[in-house]
Amino acid sequence: MATEPFSAELVAKLKQATAWRFNTRLGTVFTPRFFCCTDPNEMGVVEGKQPVAVLEMTPNPSFPGDNVTFDGQDSYDPDGSIASYAFTFEDGTPSSSTSSNGTVSWAAAGEYEVTLVVTDGTGQKSSPARVIQRVVEPAEAFFIGTSNGVFFTDDGGQSWTAKNNGLSGDALGVNDLTIDPATQNLAQGSKTLWIATDGGVYVSNDGGGSWAQKNPAGVSNQWGDSPAPTIDDVAFKALRFAGDKLFVAGTWLNGSAYRSWAWHTEDFAAMRTDTGQAVTWTQISTGWAG
Secondary structure, three states, X not given: OOOOOOOHHHHHHHHHHOOEEEEOOOEEEEOOOOOOOOOHHHHOOOOOOOOEOOXXXXXXXXXXXXXXXXXOOXXXXXXOOEEEEEEEEOOOEOOEEOOOEEEEEOOEOEEEEEEEEEEEOOOOEOOOEEEEEEXXXXXXXXXXXXXXXXXXXXXXXXXXXXXXXXXXXXXXXXXXXXXXXXXXXXXXXXXXXXXXXOOEEEEEOOOOOOOEEOOOOOOOOOOOOOOOOOHHHOEEEEEEEEOOEEEEEEEEEEOOEEEEEEEEEOOHHHHOOOXXXXXXXXXXXXOEEO
């Protein structure tokens, strides 16, 4: 029978006093133990392993104007802890953040780079984590003009939102609606809309949130009608962008005879604001009768 090289009393004392352990087969074995600290950053370590940035964007892709969640909370430091976060959002709102998570949005469709750099407790920075955020226009989002005004849908017509603030009476009978090509790729709430109605020509530069009338100043009366037609008599029927001009056509029924006119404008500074600023129109026809 084998004899223990140390007494039971000595073995007990060794186990209590040190990190050394005694094994009857292997002899003395040393198992290192930290008695004070588990985080090397707390031990005053000035250099260690580089932290790792982990970045997640939800949802991706998203729609213009959507709040997209950014999250860096899965970032880690192999030998310590994360002390700070630095996000950058290309063309986003906001353009940067030092929070571990939050939301960001983009006004226009496109592809945008998002980066995250994290710093550990010793000041070491990670390599940038990069994600491309895709922002796309809804496939079935559109405006429509009706006898009750302008409506918007972004779910293929399952639900509609009225966009008629500032319109009433004849202005609600929309004969034509067009989106200003300068803003067609922006988010719904940033588009400039034009409508032609029995009550006039109207513009909205916030996707129908508010409207302002932009009628031409007057009409010709080469037919000698009495009383002479005024611009308030005209029912505006059609709007078209062509090149750098916006064209509009309107009609007036004088008894059984129609009178028609056409105008265009290049006054973009005034036409793309939904305040009461007047637009300079040029009549491009002498009028048609029928």
